[in-house]
Amino acid sequence: MVVCTCGASTSLRTLWTTQNPGLHFHRCNKPSSCEFVAWAEPPKIENLAVMIPALLDTIKRHEENARQMFARNMKLEEEAKKLAQEKKMLKVILGFGFFVVHVLLC
C-alpha cells in the first residue's frame, strides 16, 4: 500500500478522461488537507486507450436506448390506463343494454 507524504493512507483510483483512460493513481485519503497524487503502474492492456473510449461509447448508447425505452414504456402505460377506463365504460354500457333488453322483453 502506498502511504502519503503526510502519513495518511492512499486510495487507488482510475482516471476516465479521454486523455488518460484507465490510468491508475494513488490519492491521499485526506484530500482536503493534502493534494498528494502518485501514478500507479501503467495499464497492462496495451490497447486500453482504444478500448475504454469504445466501451464508454457503448455505455452511452445503452443509456440512450434505456432512456428511449423508458419514455416508450411511460406512453404505453398511459395508453393501457386509457384502455382500462374504456373497458370499464363499455362494461357499464353493455350491462345497461342487457337491462334495457330484459325490461323490454319481460
Ligand SMILES: [Zn+2]
Ligand atoms: Zn496526504
